[in-house]
Amino acid sequence: MWWRVASSRFALTSSRSSSVHQAAYRLNFREFFTTEILTWAKDGRPSTVKTPFVAFVLGGPGSGKGTQCTKIVETFGFTHLSAGDLLRHAISSNYENSAMILDTIKEGKIVPSEVTVKLIQRAIESSDNYKFLIDGFPRSEENRIAFEKIIGAEPNIVLFFDCPEEEMVKRVLSRNEGRVDDNIDTIKKRLKVFAALNLPVIKHYSERGKVHKINAVGTVDDIFEQVRPLFTANEKEIE
Numbered sequence: 001m002w003w004r005v006a007s008s009r010f011a012l013t014s015s016r017s018s019s020v021h022q023a024a025y026r027l028n029f030r031e032f033f034t035t036e037i038l039t040w041a042k043d044g045r046p047s048t049v050k051t052p053f054v055a056f057v058l059g060g061p062g063s064g065k066g067t068q069c070t071k072i073v074e075t076f077g078f079t080h081l082s083a084g085d086l087l088r089h090a091i092s093s094n095y096e097n098s099a100m101i102l103d104t105i106k107e108g109k110i111v112p113s114e115v116t117v118k119l120i121q122r123a124i125e126s127s128d129n130y131k132f133l134i135d136g137f138p139r140s141e142e143n144r145i146a147f148e149k150i151i152g153a154e155p156n157i158v159l160f161f162d163c164p165e166e167e168m169v170k171r172v173l174s175r176n177e178g179r180v181d182d183n184i185d186t187i188k189k190r191l192k193v194f195a196a197l198n199l200p201v202i203k204h205y206s207e208r209g210k211v212h213k214i215n216a217v218g219t220v221d222d223i224f225e226q227v228r229p230l231f232t233a234n235e236k237e238i239e
């Protein structure tokens with residue numbers, strides 16, 4: 001949970017932490033992305049002001065997004081939000097729209113933006129972290145516009161795992177996680193949806209200088225060596 005203080009300068013220079021706490025209130029989703037975030041030291045005094053850092057992690061099905069996110073979390077302390085995992089969790093917990101979400105995933109199509117954005121919003125709002133990997137989202141221009149409209153900001157960086165189709169198919173078919181969409185029929189549909197709807201999002205952010213294209217063929221560790229410098233280069237902004 002993040003909190004905002006009426007005057008962050010006051011908060012940072014004041015030794016009267018109790019009055020600072022009194023002035024604090026919880027940030028909503030939009031404020032989180034547009035406000036400096038104050039964190040608290042163990043003694044309850046205001047510590048540092050953080051700026052939220054968001055990386056979108058994009059790439060076709062099986063390109064290794066989730067695998068590399070796990071390594072980024074271990075190395076750089078991000079919170080990993082996989083849109084697909086949030087949707088699968090919504091199905092298994094019988095969340096509203098669960099039948100529709102399941103059908104959409106089986107068909108390899110894209111769940112309506114309002115559903116996915118709401119799940120991401122809840123996950124971010126219930127986190128104490130201020131740096132997030134949003135994996136597998138936005139999957140379409142409509143997703144992107146819906147998200148940016150709500151938060152009033154853009155991601156800091158966009159990672160694009162570039163992988164040949166044959167390699168993606170091979171990986172998805174041997175993923176072995178019991179997913180309803182890891183079969184040859186759905187994967188063919190997902191690849192078409194990726195090219196038609198997700199590549200335009202990557203193009204949009206490329207034009208804005210935000211995309212870092214990563215060659216997603218090679219060992220997991222080799223690929224991470226391409227990813228690591230993107231985060232160390234932004235270390236000041238992140239930490």
Ligand SMILES: Nc1ncnc2c1ncn2[C@@H]1O[C@H](COP(=O)(O)OP(=O)(O)O)[C@@H](O)[C@H]1O
Nearest residue numbers: 061062063064065066067171174175218219220
């Ligand atoms: N560099 C790699 N080389 C070979 N297999 C990989 C590599 N990265 C991930 N995998 C495997 O490929 C499958 C898909 O990876 P995953 O991270 O789930 O991709 P995505 O989230 O993009 O669909 C998983 O079984 C994973 O273990």
Ligand SMILES: O=c1ccn([C@@H]2O[C@H](COP(=O)(O)OP(=O)(O)O)[C@@H](O)[C@H]2O)c(=O)[nH]1
Nearest residue numbers: 061062083084104105108109110111136137
């Ligand atoms: O923002 C999203 C993310 C995922 N999905 C659906 O969930 C499926 C699985 O997504 P995930 O990111 O888990 O797949 P991956 O690319 O990692 O294999 C997709 O094919 C879509 O049907 C969606 O509709 N919107």
Ligand SMILES: [Mg+2]
Nearest residue numbers: 065066084136
């Ligand atoms: Mg994934």
